[in-house]
Amino acid sequence: MTERKFSFSHGLSKRQLVELDACTRCSECLKWCPVQEVTGRRQISPPEKIRLYREFIENTEGLKARITGGKVDRRLLEDFVRAVYECTTCGACGEACEVGIFTQRLWPVLRRKMVEMGLGPIGPQANLTEFVKKTGNVYNKPPEERFSWFPEHIKVHERAEIGYYAGCTGCYEAQPMVRGDVLALHATGYAFTMLPPEEEVCCGFPLFITGQWDMLEDLVRRLVSAYETRGVKLLISSCPCCVNIMARDWPSLYGRPLPFKIRHISQFIAEAIKEKRLIxxxxxxxxxxxxxxxxxxxxxxxxxxxxxxxxxxxxxxxxxxxxxxxxxxxxxxxxxxxxxxxxxxxxxxxxxxxxxxxxxxxxxxxxxxxxxxxxxxxxxxxxxxxxxxxxxxxxxxxx
Amino acid sequence: MSREAFIYIPWLLKIAFYISSLLSLLIFLAGLYSRFSIWLKGRDEPDDLLEGKGLGGLLLLSFRYFFSKECLLARRVMSKSRIRGIMLIFIYWGFTILFIGTILVGLDHYLRLNILKGYIYLIFSFILDLAGLAVFTGTAFFIVRRIRLSEDIISGWDDLPLLVLLIIIVLSGFSVEGLRLSLTDPPFMDWSPVGALFAALFSGVNSPKTYIVFWCIHVMTALSFIAFIPFSKQFHMFAAQITTKDALLRSQRLGGFVHD
Missing domain, CATH: 3.40.50 (Rossmann fold)
Structure with missing residues (x-):
């Protein structure tokens, strides 16, 4: 049993607490959940996660907690941890949700709560913070290998209004992709800048998504300052996860509006094609x-x-x-x-x-x-x- | 043409009714306060619908969006499934009309307004009858859905019992109306088509005693339901309209990639 001292509601936004109460368990989301599709385990379904977490809050806070003494079954908590980490946080459930719960945002926050309780992250996810501290990337690869794929004939400017962030996964696990980014960017004729490999550290997304938020502010400050110093007004990346955290969370982690705009590379290239800069x-x-x-x-x-x-x-x-x-x-x-x-x-x-x-x-x-x-x-x-x-x-x- | 309140109900039962109503309301309000207090523990997010809202603000927001177009037309549900959307509208509109109707009956009775008479009363009866029918249809649909899909959907301990409780409230309400019509045999029965149907069903057993039994069932189930709302999934009636509105605003922002 877990005692009442831990607040399950603390750290969640008002909207997220309302969302927990809004779920009607209509279960329409189950049809869209990829984890459901491959496992069929109802215990790890979105409504069940919400039901369990709502139960944790009710059992430890509010009227019911006062009456029943406020304890949570440790076994239920462990089931919940598995369920919330087995999820791919793809957010399909939220799109299908008939009451519009923003699950793509809710799940990482609930993972964060499990980290606070010492129950998450799980498996190799637990090494991510250490890897980022040591090498700047979540793959624990040497920073000097980060841009090994970079086409030699392309010039990266010291300062430019357009900045390109390649991202850890692209650099270490999907090199043909980031190579293509640079070739396409170059073909538009725009000058662009990049950070040196040791400065282009993790954007924070893998840490954010696994609930390990301690390093986030530091990473964001380092990256934003570095791009600002290089005169960047538009930061481009091809990694949707990087773009997501940059657009949605960097401003609040940075503490003020970013000094540049964020774009996914497909947006930038689509514009270039429309403007006939790229044919x-x-x-x-x-x-x-x-x-x-x-x-x-x-x-x-x-x-x-x-x-x-x-x-x-x-x-x-x-x-x-x-x-x-x-x-x-x-x-x-x-x-x-x-x-x-x-x-x-x-x-x-x-x-x-x-x-x-x-x-x-x-x-x-x-x-x-x-x-x-x-x-x-x-x-x-x-x-x-x-x-x-x-x-x-x-x-x-x-x- | 009007309606006598508490017809056939002895004074002792009336007192029991008032005490139970007060108790139900107090439990409801305590539960509501407890649930809203948890919402208030949440942190504010910039540009969020709930930013800076206190208890009153949250209640107002919940009330306001309850009557938003999104909610009135069940747009989000309708966009996913026409049939579920229509059934939700039946329950939502039906209950809202029945709730307003009950308040009007109360005001008319206690403040002696005497407005529910003549054709106004007949139209009022007709609309409330239809509202009851709508709630019945919607609730029956969701009961069948939950039973039929029980292997494929997630159900908490309260999902099915709450729906069954709802349908008992509606059926006992129609029974009370049917018995009253059957016992008083008014000339305007056609204006309460469902009530008239129930009157016909009860034609052999239409004693004031039967009326009192059904009245008690109706009152007890309805008051239990009200008290239970904040402690059950039914509390979504205060939350879902906010999340639905939030989702709409979020999708509108997404189109333009808002982060500039």
Whole structure:
């Protein structure tokens, strides 16, 4: 039993506390939850997590706690920890939610509470803070290898209004993708700057999503100051998770508005194509299927821009998954769950591959380094095969 | 053409009714305060609907959005499923109308306003009858859904019992109305079509005693339900309209990538 001293409500926003009370357990979210799809375990479903957490609050705070003494069953807490960490935080449940609960934001906050209680993070997630402290990235890789993929013929300016943040996952796990970013950026003719490898540290997202928030302010201050010093007015990244935390949380972690705007690279390249600064001349007679990353579509609402970029390629045919846009299906890489619940992630990735193959796509197009890495992994040793390419990797190869 | 309040109800039962009502209201208010107090423990987020809101502000916001277009038309639910949206509207509108109707009856009786008479009373009766029917239809739908999909959906201990309690309230209400009509046999029965149907059902057993039994069931279930609201999932009636509004604002902000 856990005593009353710990406040389950402390640290949650008013909106999140209201959200816990708003769930009607209609269970419509279950149809959209990727973890449900591959495990079928109702205990880890969104309404059950909300029900349990609401019970923790009611049992320790308020009228019921005064009457019953205010204790929480430790076993229930452990079940909850597993449920909240097995989730990929993709937010599909929130999109399907009939009362509009913002789950993509609620789950990380509840993970944060588990970290406060000493019950999270779980498995290898627990090493992330130490890795970031030591190497600046969550993969514990040497910083000097960070930009090993960088095309030598491209010049990075010391100062420029456009800054490019490559991100840890792109640099260490999805190098063709970030290479494509740089080629596409270069092709627009704009001068851009980057931080040196030892200064381009983690954006904070993996720590945020696993509930380990202690280092966040420091990381954000370091990055924002470094880009500001280089005169950056527009910061571009291809990683939806990085873009998400930069756009949504950096201002509050920094303590004031950012001195620059944030854009996903597909937004920037779509603009460049519209302005004819970037013309894709090479033809590609292929059937492409585009997968919306959860933190790009549901996270920051970037849905049309990647499609605009793809449709600008002469001769391509663009087809859609059944679940696309705001309702896109998680590839399994989300929420750092792939680091612990590997099998779930592989199954989720294979569901995407299955559909892409069934629809007769020649190529599966991604725009997220975590998806890129996980989908390649999911295809290893799998009977169904499809060519996987990042959107900027493709653009980079056609210009 | 009007309606006599507390017809057939002996004075002792009337007193029991007033005491139970007060008790139910006190439990409801204590629960409401307890739940809202937990909301107030939350931190403020910039540009949030709830930023800086105290107890009164939260109550007002909840009340205001209860009557927002989003809520009145159950837009979010409707966009996901037409049938569930319609059934939710039935329950939402039905209950709201019944609640307002009950208050009007109370005001008319205690303040001796004498407004519920003639055609106004007939129209009032008709609307309340339809509202009851709407609540019945919606509740029955969700009961069937919860039973039919029991393997596929998450249910807390209170989900099904609460819906059953709701349907008992509605059915006992119609029974009370039917028995009253059957016993008094007024000339304007057509204006209460569901009540008239129940009057026909009770035609063989329409004694004041039966009336009192059903009246007691109706009162007890209704007052229990009110007291239970803040301690059950039904509390979503204070929360869901806020989250729905918040989701709408969030989706509007997303389109323009707001972070500039």
């Amino acid at each position: 894709i001349k090479d033809h590609l007679k292929e059937r492409l299927i585009y997968h919306d990353p959860c933190y790009l579509s549901r996270g920051v609402g970037v849905i049309e821009e990647p499609r605009y970029v793809l449709k600008s390629i002469p001769d391509i045919e663009l087809i859609e998954f059944e679940r696309h846009g705001l309702y896109s299906q998680c590839c399994g890489a989300g929420g750092a769950a792939r680091k612990v619940f590997h099998e779930n992630a592989i199954k989720m990735g294979r569901l995407i591959i299955d559909e892409a193959v069934e629809k007769g796509a020649d190529r599966l197009i991604l725009s997220c380094p975590a998806c890129y890495s996980k989908m390649h992994e999911a295809m290893e040793g799998y009977e169904k095969q499809i060519r996987i390419t990042d959107i900027m990797e493709l653009i980079g190869s056609l210009i």
